[in-house]
Amino acid sequence: MGIDDILLHDETIFRNLHAFDSDYIPENFKYRDSQMEALAVCIRPALMGGRPINAVVLGACATGKTTAIRKLFEMVEANSEKVICSYINCQLHTTRFGIFSQIYYKIFGYYPPETGVPFSRIYHDIMHKLSTEDKALIVALDDVNHLFHDRNANRIFYDILRAHEAFDNVRTGIFAILSDIEFRYALDKNVNSVFIPQEVIFQPYNYDEIYNILKDRAKIGFYNGVISDELIEEISDLTFRTGDLRYGINLLRVCGNLAEAEASPRIKKAHLKEAIKDTTYTNFKDTIKNLSKNEKELLKIIRDAKGENQTAGQVYDKFKKKTGLSYSSFNRILEKLEFLRLIDTPFTGKGKRGNARLIIPRFNKGPDR
């Protein structure tokens, strides 16, 4: 196929190219009803003239946290003028000014000037408007862990949650979204006293759920017959093993691109093989990069285990030799690694009271990982 053909060939296997974009919001959002309901319960008081309930939204990567919040915010805004919902990606906006600029924009429809106006003025304008118009404000801080890198979190939480002390009748709440279970220990005492959140947990998807989600997505993104159920099963299997739904959605897209580049009306196994080579587990790498020294140490010990999977006790012995840390610290790290889907820790039914656990890595034991 020549360049001309590639550029001008106007047949496509994609029914909707955007279906595979990272910010695509699927109409059919399954398996998250209970989480959406729990969050709706947090919003409800705000709709009735009260204060929203704060929430921490926890779950590993690509478990639908962002999608759930965005859908819910859309529903709230379509039904009520009484609540302003501000969704903020804290990877992009990390400073106090940055965050409040986003809130300001949501309320006024334009950004505050970047220079010449003191922060207190912007803050005052926001809260004054909420107070005089009797509107509640819910701020969703997505990937909130990024605010902790620069130690901005305490100040921002404080500014949002204690606004009612300075402004009559201001009703504010925070939904903090993150994929790190240790977050709750990271706030200052005086913030902790006002931020007593409801926890909403997004469990990892199981294989069947992943399959159904990917099949739905393929149906939206590709024309009928472009991809077979067997290939979707294979992609689901790979996705389940990485624990990252985004990887699966990405594979669908890359497969589609490869088939289309060859003007093939169908995605073939060879396309998937090639797509696997091209599509890295970016999230996996990011996750590892963000681990602490001790967390990495423990992961290494688990990775380096030869042959049989080990029990928690065996792993702890090695971990203690290396780090000198207590069993409870070890347990906390273990919990975190499991939460991030880097390991599984099934019970063996053996040991004291039958509660010995096995430690099984969920990643390939390659030397570079």
Ligand SMILES: Nc1ncnc2c1ncn2[C@@H]1O[C@H](COP(=O)(O)OP(=O)(O)OP(=O)(O)O)[C@@H](O)[C@H]1O
């Ligand atoms: N139940 C679901 N049905 C359909 N698509 C889903 C579902 N859950 C997640 N997805 C899709 O998976 C991708 C990741 O979802 P989302 O961004 O909501 O996850 P997240 O938990 O916020 O991830 P992260 O922690 O990495 O920010 C999106 O493309 C989203 O459309």
